Amino acid sequence: MLVDEVKITLQAGKGGDGLVHFYTDRWRPKGGPDGGNGGDGGNVYFRAVSDISRLHQFRHQKNFEAQDGGKGGPNNCTGKNGVDLYLDIPYGSVISYDNGTQVELETVGQIILASKGGRGGKGNHHYRSATNQTPKEHTTGFSPPVKNIHIKLKLIADIGFIGLPNASKTSLLNELTSANAQVANYAFTTLEPNLGVMKGGQIIADIPGLIEGASDGKGLGYKFLKHVERTKILVHCVSAESADPVADYQVVRQELKNYSSVLDSKTEIVVLTKSDLLDQKDIKKISKKIGAALAVSIVDDKSLKSLSDMLSKLI
Ligand SMILES: Nc1nc2c(ncn2[C@@H]2O[C@H](COP(=O)(O)OP(=O)(O)OP(=O)(O)O)[C@@H](O)[C@H]2O)c(=O)[nH]1
Ligand SMILES: [Mg+2]
Incomplete structure (x- = not known):
């Protein structure tokens, strides 16, 4: 049976948290703040393919998540960005978001960003200044909201x-x-x-x-x-x-x-x-x-x- 209408939820990746960390070694027991920023969360994209039966994949699995960003590391290392998630759906699909916006995939290969990953938080290295040499500030990564998506297939036949x-x-x-x-x-x-x-x-x-x-x-x-x-x-x-x-x-x-x-x-x-x-x-x-x-x-x-x-x- 051709599945031509589905409802799914998307969760883009959460941004990684910034790290609070101070550099120390034998010679510099009080090294400066070196907590890195968190990585960005992965985006969720829709990609148009010519296989019109592709909405079938959503019959049982309804919730999709892109990978979260990694936490910031010492030595001012930025965390890893989360891996993006690509969901293949047939061209001719009309995507409706819960805020009423509608987007249509009209050609094979077309890619649209469905949900943007959260930005990574700032590590304490970011907050260092002449007046604040031992900052403990940091921010957590942004957690993007879950998006409810309704996909409806309109066949594009000639x-x-x-x-x-x-x-x-x-x-x-x-x-x-x-x-x-x-x-x-x-x-x-x-x-x-x-x-x-x-x-x-x-x-x-x-x-x-x-x-x-x-x-x-x-x-x-x-x-x-x-x-x-x-x-x-x-x-x-x-x-x-x-x-x-x-x-x-x-x-x-x-x-x-x-x-x-x-x-x-x-x-x-x-x-x-x-x-x-x-x-x-x-x-x-x-x-x-x-x-x-x-x-x-x-x-x-x-x-x-x-x-x-x-x-x-x-x-
Ligand atoms: N003699 C003859 N029979 C035909 C021809 N075309 C189709 N048929 C027969 O007519 C019947 C119906 O054909 P279908 O192609 O299933 O018709 P349809 O319009 O798709 O029918 P629905 O799917 O029920 O709407 C079948 O038994 C076919 O073998 C034709 O050109 N000549
Ligand atoms: Mg027929």
């Missing part, structure tokens, strides 16, 4: 495959990309979005079938409409097998409209699927009625190539 259940969406995804998603002759075979990458690098998202009332939460589609909201184009699959392809087309259009104006106004390519099931004359007639740009069938390689070429040109 192309969204939508349509009623059983409309060949997943079958076409499998044909056009190296995806190997489950296909079956019943409604709601697809329960979670499938992603596939075309030869040219374009990413296709295939979401569960939409039904009437999807925009009100009926069926499975609603939860996933947000995933296709940001695709560049929609491929609306209408099955030639249906008794009324025009009605099928309109049901889905209505749901897009009810869901959001963004989806309603997105560029759409209508594809009449399973074209092998009807004769050419009927295919032409239905295609005209629903404004289909193409009729395709998974057993007709030529039609698949036409679809692939059309999508590659558009993206």
Whole structure:
């Protein structure tokens, strides 16, 4: 199951404490103050990766800590800085902090600082002066607050495959990309979005079938409409097998409209699927009625190539 929403807590490293220490040796029993500063605590970063299943790692482990800074040492040695912690999450993740700020990871490799480590405290060497040659002052390292983080994944696909259940969406995804998603002759075979990458690098998202009332939460589609909201184009699959392809087309259009104006106004390519099931004359007639740009069938390689070429040109 694709995990697309998690809540976690982050604790950046605490700064190391400054040290109070006086140098002594056989010849200088009263050497000066030489307590060093503490090291800084480690930062916590988010790093964007292309693996969309990466939020899975947060299903059980929810609390993450970067390393604390080391304590200051004698001889004015600064403590070690804490090791930074990098958490890999899929690009397309929207990170919300408890103060309401939101940041989005938009490209693979992007790194953002999620929680800054605490500064190390000052050792007594720092406080020495002409008037205070034996300072005992020091400060403790700063302890950064725990941050509550909410991460939500919005898939960034170029192309969204939508349509009623059983409309060949997943079958076409499998044909056009190296995806190997489950296909079956019943409604709601697809329960979670499938992603596939075309030869040219374009990413296709295939979401569960939409039904009437999807925009009100009926069926499975609603939860996933947000995933296709940001695709560049929609491929609306209408099955030639249906008794009324025009009605099928309109049901889905209505749901897009009810869901959001963004989806309603997105560029759409209508594809009449399973074209092998009807004769050419009927295919032409239905295609005209629903404004289909193409009729395709998974057993007709030529039609698949036409679809692939059309999508590659558009993206
Ligand atoms: N004859 C024929 N059957 C097809 C074609 N494409 C898909 N099918 C069959 O139609 C059924 C549904 O295909 P899927 O790809 O699972 O459809 P879907 O739109 O992803 O369905 P949901 O995931 O339930 O929304 C399967 O039994 C496929 O084998 C086609 O081009 N021709
Ligand atoms: Mg499917």
